[in-house]
Amino acid sequence: MRSYLRIVRPCVVLILLTVVISTLTACSSPSEKLLEQFTEYRVEHGLDLYRQTIPQDGESSLIAAYETIDGLFGIMEFDGKENKQKEVEKSQKVTTAVLAGNESTILAILHPDQKTGNVKVHAGGQSEEFALDTQEPITMHTLNDSYDDVKIEVFDEQGNLIE
Secondary structure: OHHHHHHHHHHHHHHHHHHHHHHHHHHOOHHHHHHHHHHHHHHHHOOEEEEEOOOOOOOOOEEEEEEOOOOEEEEEEEOOOOOEEEEEEOOOOOEEEEEEOOOOEEEEEEOOOOOOOEEEEEEOOEEEEEEOOOOOOEEEEEEOOOOOOEEEEEEOOOOOEOO
């Protein structure tokens, strides 16, 4: 009987551990799974992340601004399947990337030396203005509709056009 218990106890513990791990994995939310997928994708492609959104329950994608190992600046709408992205060459002063996403247009503006100023966006016959993020070298902004033709003007704090 003792030899039987010596064999059965480890098997029971192993089975219980497998059940607990399976239950925890099944309980993870879709947004947590999306974050895990993006982390794997980012590492696999060598992306240096500037900023990313954290998907809330019900959201099927996240937005990330990054730099590639080739020095390109990019923005991505990551859904784990189609992963829309736009990559551009970095400029000396201000670099802008525009991505027509699934339901919106996403702007990423890299302004490492320019900490203050405003941005004017022209899209779909409308204009919108917003301030550059003064806490980070990158400003991200989302337009409510998806546009193919977007013009971005970046101004310094005196109102001079930078880019």
